[in-house]
Amino acid sequence: MIQILIQGLLLSGLYALIAIGFTLIFSVGRVLNLAYGVNLMLGGYAYFWVSQTLGMPKLVGVAAGAGIGILFGIAIHRLIVKPLKSDPVPVEIATLILAVVMQAGVVLIFGDASKILLPIVEGNWRVAGVSVTANRLAAALISWVILIGLYFFIRKTHVGRAISAVSMDVKGAALSGINPDRINTITWGLSGALGGLAGVFFASVTQLYAGMWVAPLIIAVAVVIVGGIGSIWGTLIVAHIIGFMEVITASFMPEIRGVVTMLLIIGVLVMMPKGLFGRGEL
Amino acid sequence: MAFLEIDNLSAFYGRAQSLHDVSFDVAQGEIVAVIGTNGAGKSTLMDSIIGMVKNTGAIRLEGADLVGRGSAEIVRMGVGYAPERAHLFPFMAIEDNLLVGGYTARDDIGRNLAHVHELFPVLKERATQETSTLSGGERQMVSVGRALMTSPRLLLVDEPTIGLSPKVCTEIAATLRRLNQEDGLTILITEQNINFAMSLATHVHVLETGHLRVSGTPEELMADDELNKAYFGT
Numbered sequence: 457m458i459q460i461l462i463q464g465l466l467l468s469g470l471y472a473l474i475a476i477g478f479t480l481i482f483s484v485g486r487v488l489n490l491a492y493g494v495n496l497m498l499g500g501y502a503y504f505w506v507s508q509t510l511g512m513p514k515l516v517g518v519a520a521g522a523g524i525g526i527l528f529g530i531a532i533h534r535l536i537v538k539p540l541k542s543d544p545v546p547v548e549i550a551t552l553i554l555a556v557v558m559q560a561g562v563v564l565i566f567g568d569a570s571k572i573l574l575p576i577v578e579g580n581w582r583v584a585g586v587s588v589t590a591n592r593l594a595a596a597l598i599s600w601v602i603l604i605g606l607y608f609f610i611r612k613t614h615v616g617r618a619i620s621a622v623s624m625d626v627k628g629a630a631l632s633g634i635n636p637d638r639i640n641t642i643t644w645g646l647s648g649a650l651g652g653l654a655g656v657f658f659a660s661v662t663q664l665y666a667g668m669w670v671a672p673l674i675i676a677v678a679v680v681i682v683g684g685i686g687s688i689w690g691t692l693i694v695a696h697i698i699g700f701m702e703v704i705t706a707s708f709m710p711e712i713r714g715v716v717t718m719l720l721i722i723g724v725l726v727m728m729p730k731g732l733f734g735r736g737e738l
Numbered sequence: 739m740a741f742l743e744i745d746n747l748s749a750f751y752g753r754a755q756s757l758h759d760v761s762f763d764v765a766q767g768e769i770v771a772v773i774g775t776n777g778a779g780k781s782t783l784m785d786s787i788i789g790m791v792k793n794t795g796a797i798r799l800e801g802a803d804l805v806g807r808g809s810a811e812i813v814r815m816g817v818g819y820a821p822e823r824a825h826l827f828p829f830m831a832i833e834d835n836l837l838v839g840g841y842t843a844r845d846d847i848g849r850n851l852a853h854v855h856e857l858f859p860v861l862k863e864r865a866t867q868e869t870s871t872l873s874g875g876e877r878q879m880v881s882v883g884r885a886l887m888t889s890p891r892l893l894l895v896d897e898p899t900i901g902l903s904p905k906v907c908t909e910i911a912a913t914l915r916r917l918n919q920e921d922g923l924t925i926l927i928t929e930q931n932i933n934f935a936m937s938l939a940t941h942v943h944v945l946e947t948g949h950l951r952v953s954g955t956p957e958e959l960m961a962d963d964e965l966n967k968a969y970f971g972t
Contacts, residue, residue, distance in 0.1 A: 611834075614841055621827050621838045628825035631788055633813035633842030633888055687829075 495651025529648020684731025
């Protein structure tokens, strides 16, 4: 029982970090960025290349993961979303195709065999009698720190409030002197950074391979659909629902792990199209 | 040189033209009203001034042309705008809505916020309440308050009384008059409520299907038989 609780908490923290960048884009730009998983993949590979291939300090690798996420996020906004005028269906088709193309690109450069990331933090810890790797614990803790930081950034800074304002009423934001286009660019960069960071930790607790963009994308889509156009709190709560569901099914029926999440997506779509917390808040 | 000069302004939504060669001036420290029915082009006029509609002609604020500039820049130049239907941020607290208004005028936030609270004490009492739960009158207060947070020299208010009770209309009128007289703020309003506009403004312009039909002081317009027939049925 305590095992499930701890594993659930650790997994959910990471899931919340994975989903939050995707939710940000959906709230502000009203489009689903189906290439979001690529941010995680690029983040993971950037970390691998910088810290394991080049042998630079791990912190530089983590920064490279966030950095490439920022570049990729802003590039999608400039080169795909803006020319398509944020029209949701064409953006979704284009970003999904882009994800497949990026996967092929990563295979070309790094090959299609999975890579093993060395733990970012080494060792084992015992938490309430349960043994967990320090790496997994660090991933969850750092996720929490980033999420709390993001919460205060959105609530307490001018740019954060502007992101929130654009997500709720673009005209109201513009006549307050905010340039919605610039805020969109900032949001895509921020989302990319969060995705890239999430990718470093996700890859370090799972594995690094060119198809690794799919699983986080499903998690992120699930959180947005189940949570509704989410508040940060809604995203946290739903990430925990999904995280715990996965840990519980993995403990009792490992064969159907992941399936439950997908069934939950369909169930919520049919029964509560607005999601559990859907109201358009950021 | 007038404070605000609107010169042969035509505005377009796609191919549809909704303003036709509109010209008028607003002097500094004046309250000017543009009246007209639904669809006359009042909101288009306001949206044009703030840079949200494609247009031709000239809109000059103290000689500087606003046409072709983005809204953010026009706000920085000193134009505050309380639009029709308010366009508030529904799931943000009142205080946060006002703080978003201070996005460009960050150095003045403390002073502006105190001034807004003094004008509308209820916005201070309910600072943490979400604006989606407010009444129409309160929403209008937040909207005007948010516009004041931009440190405007020209305040645009689009249909301030729409859907509001007579009592609230009187309060809004008193506040706008106070802003004009005590702070010297130049105000341009649009209205369907002719009596409200006439009681407040020193100059009134009548807009009909995108054309400026007649202009004058409230007294002059009251004396216009044709206009009286059209708007008051007398």
